[in-house]
Amino acid sequence: MLKRIHPGIIALLIQIVTILLICLIVVLQTTIELSLFEWSLLQGLAAGLLSYALRMPVWWMPIHLGFIPLIVVALALNISSTVCLVLFLGLWLIYGKTYKTQVPLYLSSNRVTQVLQSLLPESNRFSFVDLGSGCGGLLSHLAQKNRNGVFYGIEAAPLPFLISKLRSLFGAKNCAITWGDFWQQDFSQYDVVYAYLSPVPMTALWEKASKEMRPGSLLISNTFIIPGVAADKSIQLDDFSNSALYLWKI
């Protein structure tokens, strides 16, 4: 049943339950005397353990552990409300849609750019799309090095889109970035579809790719496999996360 509830809602409930629990302990007993920060650490620990017990993905643990303690630290530092607002807006413009997409922003390494470049045709014309193109770094490098290709990026988050748009305006002319949802795109127009997403959309991505992509075109996923669909080839990357590129020839 938990699987049907959005992980953001479960996380919120975990925080509420553990905050109430710690408040109850503070109010109902007088023997343990801790500072506000120490109580917040206990709450973080309880939230982290509960998240583990409810089998949330492991990366939720540090978020739960640090969430309330960091708020307490921020309040103690007396950071101005304008700075907080600017930080909040900045994060919202980058990560605001993650609640829906479940794909946060993190960037492909330089090693990925090198390997992708070695996979692209040297002289034949081709089209390449980066699904969720982030700040456009990968595309602008590839577009500069491969003038025989046309590169497209689709990005949903406003701030990364703006950065990548500016980059493409001043960069190579064979690169176009649009703001939008890649699920609304028709994949049949591309020879190479590149995705660096998260485990969540991979099954749906395969369904869409196998329906729409042309025979002979290439689907490449950075790091994330497609459950139950063996890749035709995988290339181990010697980068900071020691990840791999997975290739499916359609």
Ligand SMILES: C[S@@+](CC[C@H](N)C(=O)[O-])C[C@H]1O[C@@H](n2cnc3c(N)ncnc32)[C@H](O)[C@@H]1O
């Ligand atoms: C892991 S980042 C990868 C960024 C870039 N492709 C790279 O490799 O450096 C994934 C990006 O996909 C974007 N994204 C997630 N779902 C999307 C969707 N449905 N449509 C467009 N962009 C999306 C996110 O906002 C995020 O910037």
